Amino acid sequence: MTFSFQRALMLGVAGLCLSTAAQAADLAADTDQTNLDSVLVTARPNPEDPPAVARARKRLSETPGAVAVISSEAYADRFALGLNDTVRDVPGVFAQKKFGEDTRLSIRGSGLGNVNHNRGTLLAQDGVPLNEADGYGDYQLIDPLLARYTEVYKGGNALRFGGALLGGAINMVTPTGKTAGADNLIRVEAGSFGAARLHGEVARQSGDNDVFVGATLSNADGWRQQSNSSSARLSANLGHGFGEDREVRLYVSGADLRQQIAGSVTLDQALNSPTKAGAGNLANNYGRNMRNARASLQTTWRLSDSTVFEGGVYGAWRDLDHPIFQVIDQESRNFGAFGRLDWTGQIAGHAADLFTGLSWRVGDLDARQWLNRRGSHGALQAFSRQNAKALDVFAEGRLFVTPRVAVVAGATYGAASRDYHAYKLSGVASTFDLTASRDYDWLAPRVGLLFQVDPDSQVFANLTRSVEPPNFGAYSPTAAAGFAPVVPQTAWTGEVGARGREGALAWDVALYRAELRHELLGFVVDADHPASTFNADKTIHQGIEAGLDWRITPRLRLRQTWAWSDFTFDGDAQYGNNTLPVVPEHLYRAEVKYEHPAGWFAAPSLEWTPRGAFVDYRDKVRAPGYAIASLNTGYTRDGVTVFLDARNLFDKRYVATVNPLANAASVSAATVKTTAAFWPGEGRGVFVGVSGKF
Numbered sequence: 001m002t003f004s005f006q007r008a009l010m011l012g013v014a015g016l017c018l019s020t021a022a023q024a025a026d027l028a029a030d031t032d033q034t035n036l037d038s039v040l041v042t043a044r045p046n047p048e049d050p051p052a053v054a055r056a057r058k059r060l061s062e063t064p065g066a067v068a069v070i071s072s073e074a075y076a077d078r079f080a081l082g083l084n085d086t087v088r089d090v091p092g093v094f095a096q097k098k099f100g101e102d103t104r105l106s107i108r109g110s111g112l113g114n115v116n117h118n119r120g121t122l123l124a125q126d127g128v129p130l131n132e133a134d135g136y137g138d139y140q141l142i143d144p145l146l147a148r149y150t151e152v153y154k155g156g157n158a159l160r161f162g163g164a165l166l167g168g169a170i171n172m173v174t175p176t177g178k179t180a181g182a183d184n185l186i187r188v189e190a191g192s193f194g195a196a197r198l199h200g201e202v203a204r205q206s207g208d209n210d211v212f213v214g215a216t217l218s219n220a221d222g223w224r225q226q227s228n229s230s231s232a233r234l235s236a237n238l239g240h241g242f243g244e245d246r247e248v249r250l251y252v253s254g255a256d257l258r259q260q261i262a263g264s265v266t267l268d269q270a271l272n273s274p275t276k277a278g279a280g281n282l283a284n285n286y287g288r289n290m291r292n293a294r295a296s297l298q299t300t301w302r303l304s305d306s307t308v309f310e311g312g313v314y315g316a317w318r319d320l321d322h323p324i325f326q327v328i329d330q331e332s333r334n335f336g337a338f339g340r341l342d343w344t345g346q347i348a349g350h351a352a353d354l355f356t357g358l359s360w361r362v363g364d365l366d367a368r369q370w371l372n373r374r375g376s377h378g379a380l381q382a383f384s385r386q387n388a389k390a391l392d393v394f395a396e397g398r399l400f401v402t403p404r405v406a407v408v409a410g411a412t413y414g415a416a417s418r419d420y421h422a423y424k425l426s427g428v429a430s431t432f433d434l435t436a437s438r439d440y441d442w443l444a445p446r447v448g449l450l451f452q453v454d455p456d457s458q459v460f461a462n463l464t465r466s467v468e469p470p471n472f473g474a475y476s477p478t479a480a481a482g483f484a485p486v487v488p489q490t491a492w493t494g495e496v497g498a499r500g501r502e503g504a505l506a507w508d509v510a511l512y513r514a515e516l517r518h519e520l521l522g523f524v525v526d527a528d529h530p531a532s533t534f535n536a537d538k539t540i541h542q543g544i545e546a547g548l549d550w551r552i553t554p555r556l557r558l559r560q561t562w563a564w565s566d567f568t569f570d571g572d573a574q575y576g577n578n579t580l581p582v583v584p585e586h587l588y589r590a591e592v593k594y595e596h597p598a599g600w601f602a603a604p605s606l607e608w609t610p611r612g613a614f615v616d617y618r619d620k621v622r623a624p625g626y627a628i629a630s631l632n633t634g635y636t637r638d639g640v641t642v643f644l645d646a647r648n649l650f651d652k653r654y655v656a657t658v659n660p661l662a663n664a665a666s667v668s669a670a671t672v673k674t675t676a677a678f679w680p681g682e683g684r685g686v687f688v689g690v691s692g693k694f
Helices: 005-025 051-060 155-161 267-272 279-283 669-673
Strands: 067-071 093-099 102-107 122-125 149-154 168-173 184-191 195-206 209-220 229-241 246-260 287-302 307-323 327-347 350-373 376-400 405-423 434-454 457-468 489-502 505-517 520-523 532-535 538-553 556-569 586-595 600-609 626-637 640-647 655-658 678-680 685-693
Touching: 051 067, 051 149, 093 655, 093 678, 122 155, 149 155, 155 168, 155 376, 155 434, 155 457, 155 489, 267 655, 267 678, 327 376, 434 489, 489 538
Parallel strands: 122 168
Antiparallel strands: 067 149, 093 102, 149 168, 184 195, 184 685, 195 209, 209 229, 229 246, 246 287, 287 307, 307 327, 327 350, 350 376, 376 405, 405 434, 434 457, 457 489, 489 505, 505 538, 520 532, 538 556, 556 586, 586 600, 600 626, 626 640, 640 685, 655 678
């Protein structure tokens, strides 16, 4: 690994900011901090946080590892459409928009080789997985406006949800009648590319009962050809209390989503004609249309002064119409149950706590493929059934060996099964009979240390094993070879870090190194068959995640995040020690926000990648680096907020993310550049909104 000029520059910028901020900390130590939009978790939460957010930050501060909490206030005054808008200020989370709500998500290199959708990170709402039972995830299910706050557990720090994924978990928590920000809220937004969105909420509490109902309607023409979208979402949360820490809640949600797909293009097209869709996408009306409904019944029940039970059951239905190279028509049903006991007490006179629980999931999916007649169904080409089961049994305990030092130990036992049956269709030569199944089980231990330096700061370290069995998409079944010979991805990840608050500063820094075996990597086969999967031998993911909030004056705040991501093969027979594609080595974000006493604010921001990510495993081509400037401004008075969110002010043409390519040693860089593997970043856009609480 060479020490490049860009790396030196980035390290210098980060060091200068930290040094300057440290010198100013004493000057601003008495500042009244009201940094409600912070995502950083510190040992003692910001006293200005809403109670529900403060409780979440306190709970996550007990984790010996990197975590974050994003309150809805963090994006209440900007145009937040998808997950990438929600988690943008979380250090080390790579989330770039591809189209609509679809996001390229990677935490510490999770799902790095995934061409489409989510893999390697658990997405959940109110603790209930949004992922299918085989681990496949879909970003379209996420509406940031229907979350009170969002929790991010990086890597093994997600043990509380069971599982053992490299990327960890992102959990969106729905408002209740007690925690919503207002009894009534209405929000109207409009802007570039024909975007329009209407959102409303009602929250009520009466005695032991409370209810929250929220709905969002949206439509957009899209910046590119073939990118029109529309959606309708509804969420309800009903609760009944039986005394302190005892309640039962019913969550119900549904959505009807329509999204065209412009697709990836060549490098030249991405930089010189970025609004044009891929030729095949336009000709065949590529899209992703989905209806879904979800319900869960959950309870929190205090069993004693020291023990609390949380658990629930849930079910989800999804109907997918997905015209791509063929029309993918799927209907899936997922069911599950989970339970967790939290105990707090003493062991041999030392403070201690423990949680233990299980998560069980089962899903079945009927999949049909039809000829694509410009987005409509032609003749039936294939039919298969996919069934998946998963079980996680987990526990983690902390023992304070001194009042400030806690030793942490835990583990997950996991089991998963995959059953697949493809049916031969009469009169269709390309179809085949295939019945195949796979069963997996594993143990993923975890040890850690948490040192409470003072009431406001902590130092932590941990070592965790992660395991990810392949999902159905990774098997790529064919008549000739059946399931692809892929095996589970495993890793040992070590992490050390610190978080805290001192005067005007709040910080969160983590260093990690993961040594992986059999990493599940994907590549584009061709434009019509965009995904295939293979196991690498050994790979290494290491990096630094750093976040710094500096309250320079009572009205002026500087926020910075920086991620250094060094993901490489480790002596691979084909690729040596090459850098892995998709995630850029450096990603820096900064925002300066000024809040005037009269109620208006202005927040210019910068996103900077000095060098873009590699596109292929042979490191022949990088996407170009870029710097994007944006501006968010607005005014709040008497519960009414008006805002303007102007993005990519200078209309920079850039590549937001790429699809990974596997190419032969003889393939030239010119060939890589002319492969449709580049997703253009969105051009200049201006969005305005008004919201009222009453």
